[in-house]
Amino acid sequence: MTTLTATPEVAAVAGPGRETPARIPFTRVLQVELIKMVDTRSGFWLMIGIAASALIATGAVIAFAPDDQIVYDNFGAAIGVPMVFLLPVMAILSVTSEWSQRSGLTTFTLVPHRNRVLAAKAIVAMVVGAVSIGVALAIGALGNVIGAGIAGVDPVWDISLSQALTLTFANVMNLMIGFMLGVLIRNSPGAVVGYFVYGFVLPPLTMLLAELNGWWKDAQPWLDFNFAQGPLYDGQMNGTEWAHLAVSGSIWLLLPLAVGLYLVRRSEVK
Amino acid sequence: MIEVSHLSRTYGGLHAVDDVTFTARPGRVTGFLGPNGAGKSTTMRVMVGLTPASSGSATVLGRHYADLPNPGREVGVLLDASAQHAGRTGRETLRIAALTMGLPTARTDEMIDLVGLTPTEASRRVKNYSLGMRQRLGIATALIGDPEVLILDEPANGLDPAGIRWMRDLLRGFADQGGTVLLSSHLLHEIEVIADDLVVIGQGRIVAQGTKAELLAAAGTLVRSTATTELSQALTASGVTVSRSGPDLLRVDAEPDLVGKVALAAGVALTELRAADGAGLEEMFLDLTADTAREGVAA
Numbered sequence: 001m002t003t004l005t006a007t008p009e010v011a012a013v014a015g016p017g018r019e020t021p022a023r024i025p026f027t028r029v030l031q032v033e034l035i036k037m038v039d040t041r042s043g044f045w046l047m048i049g050i051a052a053s054a055l056i057a058t059g060a061v062i063a064f065a066p067d068d069q070i071v072y073d074n075f076g077a078a079i080g081v082p083m084v085f086l087l088p089v090m091a092i093l094s095v096t097s098e099w100s101q102r103s104g105l106t107t108f109t110l111v112p113h114r115n116r117v118l119a120a121k122a123i124v125a126m127v128v129g130a131v132s133i134g135v136a137l138a139i140g141a142l143g144n145v146i147g148a149g150i151a152g153v154d155p156v157w158d159i160s161l162s163q164a165l166t167l168t169f170a171n172v173m174n175l176m177i178g179f180m181l182g183v184l185i186r187n188s189p190g191a192v193v194g195y196f197v198y199g200f201v202l203p204p205l206t207m208l209l210a211e212l213n214g215w216w217k218d219a220q221p222w223l224d225f226n227f228a229q230g231p232l233y234d235g236q237m238n239g240t241e242w243a244h245l246a247v248s249g250s251i252w253l254l255l256p257l258a259v260g261l262y263l264v265r266r267s268e269v270k
Numbered sequence: 271m272i273e274v275s276h277l278s279r280t281y282g283g284l285h286a287v288d289d290v291t292f293t294a295r296p297g298r299v300t301g302f303l304g305p306n307g308a309g310k311s312t313t314m315r316v317m318v319g320l321t322p323a324s325s326g327s328a329t330v331l332g333r334h335y336a337d338l339p340n341p342g343r344e345v346g347v348l349l350d351a352s353a354q355h356a357g358r359t360g361r362e363t364l365r366i367a368a369l370t371m372g373l374p375t376a377r378t379d380e381m382i383d384l385v386g387l388t389p390t391e392a393s394r395r396v397k398n399y400s401l402g403m404r405q406r407l408g409i410a411t412a413l414i415g416d417p418e419v420l421i422l423d424e425p426a427n428g429l430d431p432a433g434i435r436w437m438r439d440l441l442r443g444f445a446d447q448g449g450t451v452l453l454s455s456h457l458l459h460e461i462e463v464i465a466d467d468l469v470v471i472g473q474g475r476i477v478a479q480g481t482k483a484e485l486l487a488a489a490g491t492l493v494r495s496t497a498t499t500e501l502s503q504a505l506t507a508s509g510v511t512v513s514r515s516g517p518d519l520l521r522v523d524a525e526p527d528l529v530g531k532v533a534l535a536a537g538v539a540l541t542e543l544r545a546a547d548g549a550g551l552e553e554m555f556l557d558l559t560a561d562t563a564r565e566g567v568a569a
Binding site for chain 2: 018020021022023024028029031032035036039040041042043097101102103104105106108109110111112113266268269270
């Protein structure tokens with residue numbers, strides 16, 4: 001530390017004549033929450049991790065895929081899949097770090113309305129989800145052109161617009177799952193473990209259960225959120241499938257989110 | 271100006287804060303003094319809306335904290351220096367605060383300079399900071415919005431003696447320019463040298479409050495003499511309370527000049543006569559919190 005010099009100059013002048021500052025606009029809370037998502041060590045390495053795995057996966061498709069697999073869908077997936085897995089962790093940490101790192105003591109005293117802060121975090125998570133799919137599709141297109149050039153085949157564009165839209169929707173929903181787990185659990189390790197159970201342990205178990213239990217096999221589309229999300233990735237959703245998604249999503253996403261938001265409003269920030 | 275009115279916070283059956291009322295005034299440093307677990311931090315958290323009150327209220331600059339449009343511009347808050355994101359650099363932490371308040375980010379470097387962190391230190395992550403450095407960063411965050419009220423919970427913790435001296439001067443300067451300072455401490459001597467007003471809390475209840483001068487005066491006079499018995503009788507006869515503090519030492523609940531006059535009238539020679547401040551405040555603190563402190567009275 002530097003040697004402390006004489007009495008510091010504090011420009012604090014109190015009393016009459018001071019203007020009451022304007023209310024913090026919501027756009028500024030949004031901007032701050034976006035920066036906070038990426039300016040930490042964990043945020044930085046998550047971004048690096050996503051970029052590196054996307055690069056490796058694209059390279060692997062070019063290097064190892066047979067010529068008839070050099071298609072846009074595979075390049076899009078090579079970049080999109082790491083994002084789909086890792087971006088929800090960013091949404092989780094953006095919420096849980098306020099409690100686990102205790103930075104909420106500052107955040108919630110500078111913006112003393114938890115709803116505003118959480119709404120900003122949710123919107124940022126959704127925007128990140130939508131933009132990242134756009135980035136994945138753009139880089140995937142580049143990979144497709146280069147890959148087809150190297151393999152000496154014509155590029156195959158096999159992702160339709162409707163599929164791109166449902167993919168975007170699925171990714172945004174994934175980030176909201178992360179946000180929900182963060183709000184509900186409010187502890188970084190706990191919520192990340194919760195996310196892996198939610199996304200990677202439960203799905204095979206529910207599939208196994210469907211093999212063994214006839215009642216569950218019939219009810220699965222309505223009650224199994226992960227199962228109901230499947231058609232989103234194929235890009236063809238009919239009315240029944242949207243209904244499956246709405247019902248299972250209400251149980252697995254909206255209900256726990258409501259509980260989490262209620263708890264956050266009442267909890268103490270320590 | 272901070273006004274706390276009949277504030278209570280209970281946890282189950284535990285009264286962490288019990289009917290606390292006090293005012294911190296502009297231009298003065300108000301010391302919030304109490305042993306560990308007395309309810310200081312809970313009171314401060316309720317003030318800034320991090321903990322809901324069970325009953326009663328607290329206002330800052332005449333408003334509930336949550337109604338301040340941009341709180342950082344009016345109230346600087348440091349509740350716990352270790353509650354900062356370990357994965358962010360010091361500079362980034364300040365930049366986030368400046369952005370939230372709508373300040374130019376140039377303010378960041380001014381603050382780093384003000385609190386005595388070097389540019390290199392500011393570029394390191396908070397994870398690598400000592401408690402003293404975190405304390406400085408926390409103070410920078412509290413001051414960056416150029417507030418007129420400061421609420422600081424144990425800000426001297428972890429600071430070295432030069433740092434404590436620096437902070438004392440900083441808070442004195444802030445109050446002299448008309449700012450309101452509320453700072454808590456469990457360290458008597460720290461509070462004693464800086465505070466104008468004192469609020470003493472024990473087990474959630476306020477046990478004493480007033481200006482430092484008043485509370486010191488209440489601590490009385492120490493008088494030493496070889497004839498303590500005669501002196502004690504003479505003082506008691508003149509209507510003041512006397513207690514024996516040592517073989518030749520009396521503690522008297524009166525001003526030194528009165529004690530001197532009584533001694534003169536009684537013809538008793540004194541070997542020492544002084545106001546019981548300094549040690550007196552400590553005695554007062556221990557006395558006042560004796561029935562509530564967890565250690566009880568050692569004597």
